[in-house]
Amino acid sequence: MKARLLRITGRVQGVGYRDWLVREATAAGLEGWVRNRTDGTVEALLSGEESAVGSILLAARRGPAAARVDRIEETFAPPPDEPGFHRRPTA
Template sequence: MKARLLRIQGRVQGVGYRDWLVGEATAAGLTGWVRNRADGTVEALLAGEEAAVGAVLLAARRGPTAARVDRIEERFAELPEEPGFQRRPTL
């Protein structure tokens, strides 16, 4: 199992990015969460099997149709304690 904390920059708020990522992560069997940040970025914690995390990270680089991902900052993270993949309130 591996976990990555992502900070996604670009046109990622107001374009369905969080709901799209919930669908991608859930379909891949990942746990974690996604939320908007007040600075206009999206933050996400992806946790699961290495191949599944890598596949969702690759998908996150293109995002849904209306989004434009300019940059993703990625770092190692602790595994989440909660089951499933949730959309969290804005931080």
């Protein structure tokens, strides 16, 4: 199992990025969460099989059609405490 914490920068709020990521991550069988940050970024924790995490990382660089991803900061992280992939409140 592989877990990554992402900070996604660009036009990623107000364009459906979180809902899109929930659908993509759930379809890939990942666990974790996604939320908006008050600084305008999106933060996400992805956890699962290495190949699935890698696929979603590639997709996250494009995002949904209305988004513009400028940068993704990626760090190793512990896996989430709860099963499934969820949308969390803004932090």
